[in-house]
Amino acid sequence: MKLALVYNERLAPKRMAKVQQLARVLELRGHCVTHHFGDSFDAAHDSGDADCIVLAGGDGTARLVIGKQADPAALPPLAIYPTGTINLLARELGYSRNPEVFADSLVSGRPARTTRLALLDGQPFLACASIGFDAHTVARVSEALKLRIGRFAYVAALLAMVRDWPHEPVVIDTGTERLDAEALFVLRGRYYAGPWTLDRQAHLEHERLRVLALPQARKRDLALLIGYAMLGSHRPHGKWRFLETERLTIESEHGHPVQADGDVVNQAPVTIELTEATVTFL
Structure with a gap:
């Protein structure tokens, strides 16, 4: 799979280490991984051919990245690798902090989940x-x-x-x-x-x-x-x-x-x- 890995460039060292560990696991499994910073990530320009966008962070990171896109509905499938403080969205979707287990979930064949976007003042x-x-x-x-x-x-x-x-x-x-x-x-x-x-x-x-x-x-x-x-x-x-x-x-x-x-x-x-x-x- 072609995976766009998106994360905050200012992550604390321990959290950044988890993101880098995930990238190594995904690459060892044969996935093509590109790295992107959430503050400037434009999916249409930076990863138009990606099979999946992996958002490494918490709920706020996912909200900010999706909110920055010109057309969020045009995004390829997403996955959340939980490295935030609370991680409600990853918990709701059943994503693991363990990079091996997370990598398994991307190819497990489990049904995708589609949600309507809620907006707060746009x-x-x-x-x-x-x-x-x-x-x-x-x-x-x-x-x-x-x-x-x-x-x-x-x-x-x-x-x-x-x-x-x-x-x-x-x-x-x-x-x-x-x-x-x-x-x-x-x-x-x-x-x-x-x-x-x-x-x-x-x-x-x-x-x-x-x-x-x-x-x-x-x-x-x-x-x-x-x-x-x-x-x-x-x-x-x-x-x-x-x-x-x-x-x-x-x-x-x-x-x-x-x-x-x-x-x-x-x-x-x-x-x-x-x-x-x-x-x-x-």
Whole structure:
């Protein structure tokens, strides 16, 4: 196979070593591997004849690379080699960190998975988007600390927010319904913040966006949410709402941060929609 391996040129040394190890494994198996940096990668120009684009990184890397393409729907099949902090998309798709196992998955003959692209103010996101305490936490994360301690940097950012807890509500408008919420999660898959689950019905092939809205987002609500996710509960608490929609707007007078795939990408108000354009994963 002709494989375009795309990654961040500024990866930490340990993560770069994993990418180089993967490249050696793929080449030893007879694949033709070309190397590309995500910041400048143009699939149509740089790898027009590739059989597959391997995105080595986390959810944010995949989002940025796909979002930079002039026509994401024209991309060849994609695969995600997880070298990021959380790696929700790779977890959803069943990709392994082990380079040998990952290489096997590219030629295993397992069915490809096609997902419609979701856009947040015109830019794609792949795994999840949120507003409320989750997005405020992401906004406070130190990138230097994240490189040193991984996902625990999010815990540190959350603890730093305890004295300045966000409470301002936003208005969610789906076109058929309006409701107030202090936190909401737009979910493209069943995983959230690692191996945990906020919505068992969310999956990449779903024909609608799955949305979890919390009317209140107090510290006790965060504790309930964590328990709900870790225990794999089936029933939402109290007045929590699950919605299905192809489009929603989030209205706010306070400029709340909005996170997508682990990065703050905008401030409310924003529009999120599910498009007809698709990408395919091996």
